[in-house]
Amino acid sequence: MGTRLKKPALALSVALAIAIILSYAFASVFVYYPLTVNLSPVSPPIKFLAGSNANQSDLGGGGSPYTSNTIGVTIGSDGASLTLTLHPTKQHNYYRNVSLIQNTDGKAYYITVRVNTAASLPAGSQARLLIYDAPSGGSLVANVNLLATGDTSASATIPAGAVWRIDLYIFIPEGASVSATSASLQLIYSPSSETPPTVPP
Numbered sequence: 001m002g003t004r005l006k007k008p009a010l011a012l013s014v015a016l017a018i019a020i021i022l023s024y025a026f027a028s029v030f031v032y033y034p035l036t037v038n039l040s041p042v043s044p045p046i047k048f049l050a051g052s053n054a055n056q057s058d059l060g061g062g063g064s065p066y067t068s069n070t071i072g073v074t075i076g077s078d079g080a081s082l083t084l085t086l087h088p089t090k091q092h093n094y095y096r097n098v099s100l101i102q103n104t105d106g107k108a109y110y111i112t113v114r115v116n117t118a119a120s121l122p123a124g125s126q127a128r129l130l131i132y133d134a135p136s137g138g139s140l141v142a143n144v145n146l147l148a149t150g151d152t153s154a155s156a157t158i159p160a161g162a163v164w165r166i167d168l169y170i171f172i173p174e175g176a177s178v179s180a181t182s183a184s185l186q187l188i189y190s191p192s193s194e195t196p197p198t199v200p201p
Contacts, residue, residue: 045105046158046189047079051097051165052135058087071098082187088170100135101164101187109189111154111164112196113144117184121147122176127183130167133158138165146183151196158189 054073061068072085082099103109111131119127127146132138133156141164142154158164172178188196 043104044078044080045103046109046111046187047102047104048075048082048187049079049100049102049163050075051099053095053097054099059089059093060087071095073099075099084168086168086170088172090172090174090176093170093172095168095170097135097165098168099166101131101158101166103158103160103162106160107191108157108159109191110157110193111142112188112190113142113152113154114186114188114196115144115146115149115152115183116186117182118149119146119181119183121181122173122178124171124173125176126169126171128169129185130169132165132167133162135163135165144185146185151188 050073053071055070058069058071069087070085072083074083074085075081079102084098086093086095086098101111113129113131121127125147129142129144129146130140131142131144131154133141139156141156142152144152186199190196
């Protein structure tokens, strides 16, 4: 009777041992397939350009001798980045033609502006980046709220060779307490109309 009980127990022990050995064997096996990714970089087809009011006199200033503030416009060496520094005051402020967006390619592109970090202004304020489809005049194609995160898609594609204009509108209620703030944005362009993904960290 005792011998009969030992055989199943022995078989179970052997099965468990084999399972453990196999699990270690599978965990230490790696298979490598060849895969090639070819990268052939091109010059940026969409570029930032300085607008007609870039780095012109802005409100306020200081120092001795006095130095006026300027509508600060800094563009990267390849035209692929843009930093704007403005000095608005209370009530309505409109900054016209501070920067341009140029399509240097032979095809049209879809444009989206993404606000990743919103600016912070007192209640009742407004801060908007406005994109027009011409360097002068033109139609409004994007109205971007700088006080809220999210995507704003242009209502039209930027055609080959076209130049669009960037204006900004700022409203700060009189009597409100304000301090320096900033918004972080991305200009996203693509030959596809698909919703742009989030860039990996």
